[in-house]
Amino acid sequence: MTIAAAIAELSTLLGARLVTSQADRTLHGQNETYYPLTPPDAVAYPETTAEVSQIMAICHAQDCPVTPYGAASSLEGQHLAVQGGVSLDMTRMNRVLAVNAEDLNAVVQPGITRIALNEELRATGLFFPVDPGANASMGGMAGTRASGTTAVRYGTMRENVLALEAVMADGTVIRTGTKARKSSTGYDLTHLLVGSEGTLGIITELTLRLQGIPEATAAATCRFASVQDAVNCVILTIQSGLPMARIELLDHMMVRGFNLYADAGLPEMPHLFLEFHGSKAGVAEQMASFAEIAEDFGATGWRTATRAEDRNALWKMRHSAHYASAALGKGKRLWPTDVCVPISQLATAVVQAQDDAVRLGLTSTIVGHVGDGNFHAGVSVNPEDADEMARAEAFTKALADTALRLGGTVSGEHGIGLGKQSLMNKEHGPAVAYMRAIKQAFDSKGILNPGKMLPPLAMAKAAE
Template sequence: MTIQSALKALERLLGDRLVTSDAVLAQHGENETYFTNTPPDAVIFPENTEDVSQIVKLCNMHACPIVAYGAGTSLEAQHLAVQGGVVLDFSNMNSVLEVRDEDLTAVVQPGLTREDLNTYLRDTGLFFSVDPGANASMGGMAATRASGTTAVRYGTMSDNVLAFEVVMADGTIIRTGTGARKTASGYDLTHLLIGSEGTLGIITELTVKLHGIPEAVSAATCRFDSVEDAVNTVILTIQSGIPMARIELLDDVMVRGFNTYSKSDLPEKPHLFVEFHGSPTAVAEQAENFGDIAGEFSAEDFAWTTKLEERTALWAMRHKAHYASWSLNPGKKFLATDVCVPISRLAEAVVKAKEDSVRLGLTSTIVGHVGDGNFHCGVGVDTDNPDEIARVEEFTDNLCKLALRLGGTVTGEHGIGVGKIKFMDAEHGAAVPFMRAVKAALDPNNILNPGKVIPTATDKR
């Protein structure tokens, strides 16, 4: 009962659909951040749910690790087969199965990317709101509890999945949730699976919420002398009940990254990028009310627009934050980490993070979904320089400890994966054994993405 015996059994079942070519294995060991390439032993491209069920059943019989793979855009190595075994690449299960426009829902396969879903929806007047930046797969986004710039208005994946079809560790196919918008029926397995990173079951179908494309959109930008002024603007805006669709904080270093990468010429000070959705009257009123609040905190250069081309340029720039941050660290690998704190502690968290990066001699950008208290630090890493690796590790460790000290979480949207597993005990304490009990109950042979989320003795910090 080993990976090798599983591969033999899988080959009997699948023939040359069991892919073991070096190129494909290496491709599935790659990642967008600083983790070492970690190829699996084999890759399979399942065609349908029954396929997944049979493969998982075999893997379970042979105690062979199995890792679900979407678009490979995870930032904490969730998609890497760190204990070897089989990767299930869902790129062939990428269909929109149904759009129910009266219900504002869609039924999709997990390999579909969010951009492909929105392209498909183009003529319906509806859109799928969750937008983590990367063109991630729907299954991967659900599995990592992804969110992004629009979460402050439309919610995270946790708020936008109504139902799943899931293959459990023994190959059983189950359904969680229903087509109704809410339910009080039974344990909420849907939410238990969201953010479980493929360790409790493998998602083979999702029913997600859609939203009406707003009649009008306005976007605004302004800059501040300090991060505190920017955050206080956000707090007062939220308290005032102004419904923001997006509200993004960029620190001076991030602005420098944009100026370098996107050839903009913004003053290198903290900025807010904001967006409002609604009727033409509403978005005009909201932008102006926001401008008044920003003015109370000495904002400069407040400007708003409803023009599509200006808005597109703004958010195109914002979406390149990952690469713009990277561009400040030429020739290095890149680590994008995130934490989330109560918004009342956000200014303190951002200021302390900036001080720490300076102290450690690192170039870190900060960009945040500030309405949620969630922010990202982007740091270059020269993986040939042990001293720099140590300093980057110290930086991210300090950031996580800071977030916990301020009553927050070590990750708002990137997930635990491998990178944050050492903080599971610090964040969840006495709850970890109960998470482990749930894992053992649902995946007794520990075949589903082993090594992720649930710490073992060596992962302690």
């Protein structure tokens, strides 16, 4: 039983949709961050759930690793085939199967991206609200339990996936959840698969919760003398119950990155980027209430954007944070990381991260979905510089330690993948053993996205 034997069988099954060319393998071995090129042995392009089932049955029989692949926008290497085998490219499974407007849900295939989905929904007056920034696929977003700029108002993928169809390691097809808004039957397999990063099953269909497009939308920006002032403004805003649609923090280094990358022309001070949804009167009231709070924390430079093109330009700039952070590194790669802490501890965590970057001599930006306590740091690194990589690793571990000390988590959005396995024992302790038991029950041969999420046993023993 070998990878080569699996590829031979898959070639018979898929024909030209089983690809072993160097170009395709290289494409599927690339990533947005600092991980080295990791090409799979072959790339499979299924078009139906039945084909995914057949692929998994063959690979299970041959002990061949299978790594799901969507838009490849993950930041912790989740899509990299680190043990070789087959990269399962889901991009051809990209249709909207049903829109149930009366029930506010849609049934989609995993390869459709969030932008393509919302373009198809536009005529219905509905939209899918989860916005991680990148034009990620729905399957990938579910797999990493993605959130993003709108999570403060609409929640993460956890709250917005009602049901799934998935193919198990041996090719068995299961369905979890229903179109109903709640259920009290059995174990919640839907939300076990959401966030499992392709290690428990291959998602082939999702039933998603939709929202009505708001009557009015307005965006705004303002700046502060310090990060503490900006974050404390956010804390009071959330505690006051203002229904913010987006509330994003940019530190002065992130603003400098935007100025370099997009010629933004912003003063290099901490900024908040905001968005308000609701009725026209409601949006005006929300903006006035926020402006009053912000004034108490010394906010200046208040600017609003109500035209769609102006709002889109603002969020396009915000969504380019990854590349704007890289611009500061002058050709270096980016080591991105994120944590999430209780909202009351946010200022402490952000300032500590800034201090740690200075202490370690690193170029780092901070940008965050601070309305729910989640923020990201982007560290510029040269993978060939062992000392700089060691300092970057020390930074990410220090940030994780800060988050855990403050009652938070080592990742609010990016997930674990390759980059944060060593932190799983710190956060979850003995619970990791139960996660390992679940993995064994779902994937006894360990062929589903091997090398991800759970720390190797040697690492687990060292942590004891």
